[in-house]
Amino acid sequence: MMKNKWWQEAVVYQVYPRSFQDTDGDGMGDIPGIIQRLPYLKKLGIDVIWLSPVYKSPNADNGYDISDYQAIQPAFGSMADIKKLFKAAHELNLKIMMDLVVNHTSDEHAWFQQSRQSKDNPYRDFYIWRDPVDGHEPNNWASDFGGRAWAFDEQTGQYYLHIFSKKQPDLNWENPKLRQAIYDMMNWWLEQGVDGFRMDVINLISKDMQFPDDPSVDFGKHSSSMEMVANGPRVHEFLREMNEKVLSQADIITVGETPGVTPADAIKYTGFDAHELQMVFQFEHTVIDDSKDGLGKWSDERFDLVDLKRVLSKWQVALDGKAWNSLYWNNHDRPRVVSRFGDERPAYRELSAKMLATVLHFMQGTPYIYQGEEIGMTNIAYDDINEYQDIDTLNAYQDLVVNQKIVSPEKMMTYVYHSSRDNARTPMQWDTSTQAGFTTGKPWLNINKNYPQINVANAVDDSNSIFYYYQRLIKLRHELSIMTTGHYELLAADDADVYIYKRTTADEELLVIANFTDKKLQREFDLPVGSTRVISNYVDDTGHTLRPYEAKVYRYDK
Ligand code: NOJ
Numbered sequence: 001m002m003k004n005k006w007w008q009e010a011v012v013y014q015v016y017p018r019s020f021q022d023t024d025g026d027g028m029g030d031i032p033g034i035i036q037r038l039p040y041l042k043k044l045g046i047d048v049i050w051l052s053p054v055y056k057s058p059n060a061d062n063g064y065d066i067s068d069y070q071a072i073q074p075a076f077g078s079m080a081d082i083k084k085l086f087k088a089a090h091e092l093n094l095k096i097m098m099d100l101v102v103n104h105t106s107d108e109h110a111w112f113q114q115s116r117q118s119k120d121n122p123y124r125d126f127y128i129w130r131d132p133v134d135g136h137e138p139n140n141w142a143s144d145f146g147g148r149a150w151a152f153d154e155q156t157g158q159y160y161l162h163i164f165s166k167k168q169p170d171l172n173w174e175n176p177k178l179r180q181a182i183y184d185m186m187n188w189w190l191e192q193g194v195d196g197f198r199m200d201v202i203n204l205i206s207k208d209m210q211f212p213d214d215p216s217v218d219f220g221k222h223s224s225s226m227e228m229v230a231n232g233p234r235v236h237e238f239l240r241e242m243n244e245k246v247l248s249q250a251d252i253i254t255v256g257e258t259p260g261v262t263p264a265d266a267i268k269y270t271g272f273d274a275h276e277l278q279m280v281f282q283f284e285h286t287v288i289d290d291s292k293d294g295l296g297k298w299s300d301e302r303f304d305l306v307d308l309k310r311v312l313s314k315w316q317v318a319l320d321g322k323a324w325n326s327l328y329w330n331n332h333d334r335p336r337v338v339s340r341f342g343d344e345r346p347a348y349r350e351l352s353a354k355m356l357a358t359v360l361h362f363m364q365g366t367p368y369i370y371q372g373e374e375i376g377m378t379n380i381a382y383d384d385i386n387e388y389q390d391i392d393t394l395n396a397y398q399d400l401v402v403n404q405k406i407v408s409p410e411k412m413m414t415y416v417y418h419s420s421r422d423n424a425r426t427p428m429q430w431d432t433s434t435q436a437g438f439t440t441g442k443p444w445l446n447i448n449k450n451y452p453q454i455n456v457a458n459a460v461d462d463s464n465s466i467f468y469y470y471q472r473l474i475k476l477r478h479e480l481s482i483m484t485t486g487h488y489e490l491l492a493a494d495d496a497d498v499y500i501y502k503r504t505t506a507d508e509e510l511l512v513i514a515n516f517t518d519k520k521l522q523r524e525f526d527l528p529v530g531s532t533r534v535i536s537n538y539v540d541d542t543g544h545t546l547r548p549y550e551a552k553v554y555r556y557d558k
Helices: 029-036 039-044 079-091 108-117 176-192 233-243 263-270 305-319 350-361 391-403 409-419 456-463 466-479 479-487
Strands: 011-015 048-051 068-072 095-100 150-153 160-161 196-199 254-257 278-279 326-328 366-370 485-491 496-503 506-514 533-535 551-557
Touching: 029 039, 029 079, 039 233, 039 254, 039 456, 039 466, 048 150, 068 079, 068 176, 079 176, 095 254, 108 496, 176 233, 233 263, 263 278, 263 305, 278 326, 305 485, 350 506, 350 551, 391 409, 456 506, 466 533, 479 496, 479 506, 479 551
Parallel strands: 011 048, 011 366, 048 095, 095 196, 196 254, 254 278, 326 366
Antiparallel strands: 150 160, 485 496, 496 506, 506 551, 533 551
16 A cells, blocks of 8 residues: 555645735735744645635635735735745644646736737737637637636737626646746745645636537526536646656645546546646535526536435546545535535534535545534525625626516526535634624625624534534544545445445445434444544434434444
């Protein structure tokens, strides 16, 4: 057996800086705020912090539209602040992974400003420009945020490609000069002390330069051609080059965000001898409750546990021994897990949050916790669509309700409550003071009204809180090597209410049991003599009777 790499034994915590901790009263989180909260993260016990983008940006997409890769967003702080953060984190033995957004830049990036000047500008080829075809867009691709993926630029009479918003032109990875500029920038960040990269939509960087039409596009339904451009012809060549020129030069952690990947694709990106990335974020379990009417995530369907088990198990089994899973329930793009797969009603919120944490943390892979998940923060439901800030939510509302009129305003709000990215982006709830201790000013996005009950101060004061449960899970992961290495086996695949799986090594086993309902259930499972319960969200053990949202894990020798 190969020796584990440090990142295989680590637990990652994602910070969405804009919503984490404000220190200067402008209503937006900042880097000094992250520094101030490092002791809290240390207490939780995590190993790595993934920072969503902190680079200079006009914020058309909350920092995923970067106008300078080597400067910090002034509202977040300065270069001196980020260096202070690296230093302070390293002193606590915490690592920092930066978001790397290199499929596109902001249209305000100097490269694009140059590129749009003229067809013979040296930066023209840093982006993807095409002539109109019969006076129209070069093909029918749809932007992930609604509308077309091509924008016409008067100055030179050509279209540029933007898979995301018009303010996020796609970079042209065919151009070796662009690639080298990206590698230089990455190496520069490594020199500043960064410990890894989370790579935004990295499997979109290679496009089919023939630009074939997308047969599935339906503009009426706010469709996207993102998957059409995923896993393009040269993507592995580019990532191997990046690996050779940057990633292999240091002992860092890398995870690629890769919409639409199958396990076979993931093995190509992350196989132990692929020389590309260490992990990818797959999306399959995040789309199981997508719309049955072809509206993608704009849905209010409740998920089906059998589907969830099937998808997660497929990934556990397919990657075992070949590549490494990332394990996540939610992030800044996904609804809050306790609202989505758990039960946010007061009687069950804590129980179900702990149950979900148990299911995820006992799998094979590296767990990722999204800020606030460790205190069971829930989705948001603003009364008015205008209270939302997310470009994706606002565009979808405009397309489906206002322009196409295929969804009623009332129905659309139920979809927004279920799926909007702002569910995860409401500010972190630290305490019961005004604005939940997040800011002394007016928060950029309104705080969830449940903050007097759900906040860090309460959680840290209560030894039975979700926070301490996560702390125990993280500690167990550091202590029980079977949590890292054990093989996974799903039991009772067709059980619609209970998730049971095993982890196995040559000489021991873990049995993980989780009731996904608010009912008392009776289930058969074998428990060898000498089994010990390593963790549970209930104090006592009622054996084969599972109480609402009960989760428990047994360990025994084989
Ligand atoms: C994925 C990021 O997670 C999301 O927030 C962003 O809008 C898109 N990529 C575009 O960068």
